[in-house]
Amino acid sequence: MQRAFDKARALGVIEAVVNNAGVLGPVAPIGSIAADDFDRHFRTNVLGVLIGIQLALRSREAGRPLRVVNVSSGASTRAFSGWAAYCSSKAAVNMLTQVAAREHDDGETSVIAVAPGIIETAMQRAIRGTDRAHFADVDRFVELKNTGQLLHPADAAVALAWLVLAAPRSLSGKLVDARDDEVQAAVAQWSRGREQGWAKARAWFDELEPLG
Ligand SMILES: NC(=O)c1ccc[n+]([C@@H]2O[C@H](COP(=O)([O-])OP(=O)(O)OC[C@H]3O[C@@H](n4cnc5c(N)ncnc54)[C@H](OP(=O)(O)O)[C@@H]3O)[C@@H](O)[C@H]2O)c1
Numbered sequence: 001m002q003r004a005f006d007k008a009r010a011l012g013v014i015e016a017v018v019n020n021a022g023v024l025g026p027v028a029p030i031g032s033i034a035a036d037d038f039d040r041h042f043r044t045n046v047l048g049v050l051i052g053i054q055l056a057l058r059s060r061e062a063g064r065p066l067r068v069v070n071v072s073s074g075a076s077t078r079a080f081s082g083w084a085a086y087c088s089s090k091a092a093v094n095m096l097t098q099v100a101a102r103e104h105d106d107g108e109t110s111v112i113a114v115a116p117g118i119i120e121t122a123m124q125r126a127i128r129g130t131d132r133a134h135f136a137d138v139d140r141f142v143e144l145k146n147t148g149q150l151l152h153p154a155d156a157a158v159a160l161a162w163l164v165l166a167a168p169r170s171l172s173g174k175l176v177d178a179r180d181d182e183v184q185a186a187v188a189q190w191s192r193g194r195e196q197g198w199a200k201a202r203a204w205f206d207e208l209e210p211l212g
Pocket of ligand 1: 021071072120121134189
């Protein structure tokens, strides 16, 4: 991560950081989760976000704004059987966001968590492939896919871009749900006129990783 920040700094001033990397597994009942798997999960989903926030703060330029967006999940506030690691690590991301926002309430810094919605990525494909014995809600996620209710990654990226570039600083410390009507309206208004850019992003993504 340090190398990535060094490279970014060489390109210019860092004013925004998105902590997006995350894993879902282990998916298993609490009684059978291996401690090492839980630890590995937390190293990515929580320690990764902590280090991302720290590097953002250290790499920032004095007097310039800094926005950190931490990708959380609806599962951070809603329990799913089998997702003890994921639900609790994303809840920890929300709290890291709150604490960082409180510690840096300086008029320049904002730290926001986002539940981005249900997006058709490799993670969703993995969810649909989960053993029903370990994850009781698997049929619901298969149904969402079959009824066309999953977001395209490029559409989820529009909401992230709004959060990074345009969302009010009053959201600092909050968990923003991209599915909220108010948020969707703000994103739609902001992205008006930028449709061509998003269409390009969508085409680029489809070429990179055709959705199954
Ligand atoms: N998809 C959804 O419906 C959904 C819903 C709510 C929240 N989210 C959140 O959105 C974020 C992105 O998820 P996704 O759906 O795009 O999942 P994904 O398809 O599984 O992609 C996960 C990404 O995280 C990276 N990553 C995982 N472990 C890493 C590590 N230890 N170090 C560096 N990078 C690592 C992966 O990099 P590599 O490809 O190099 O492994 C990949 O780019 C996650 O935080 C996830 O929890 C997703």
